[in-house]
């Protein structure tokens with residue numbers, strides 16, 4: 826399941842540099858996650874790195890994108906080629 830950033834975000838930018846897939850970017854007023862690139866960090870880390878560093882608790886699962894671990898791993902392979 827891709828993650829989403831909610832309006833608790835203060836646009837500090839810390840999360841963007843932690844993402845192994847470069848899925849996080851600056852939006853109009855808050856940061857945003859590209860669901861095509863977010864893998865919940867599967868294939869790199871045991872936990873979503875952005876969630877761990879966000880000082881506001883602003884990053885949560887997005888129920889619009891239900892995905893199994895296998896699907897997330899396939900997404901990671903599509904992005905990185907391995």
Ligand code: SF4
Pocket residue numbers: 828843844845846847848849858862863864865866867873874875876
């Ligand atoms: S969960 Fe991982 S892959 Fe998804 S946006 Fe956060 S750091 Fe990037």
Ligand code: SF4
Pocket residue numbers: 830833834835836837838839840841856878879880881882883884
């Ligand atoms: S770390 Fe949290 S508060 Fe900072 S930009 Fe990312 S989502 Fe927003």
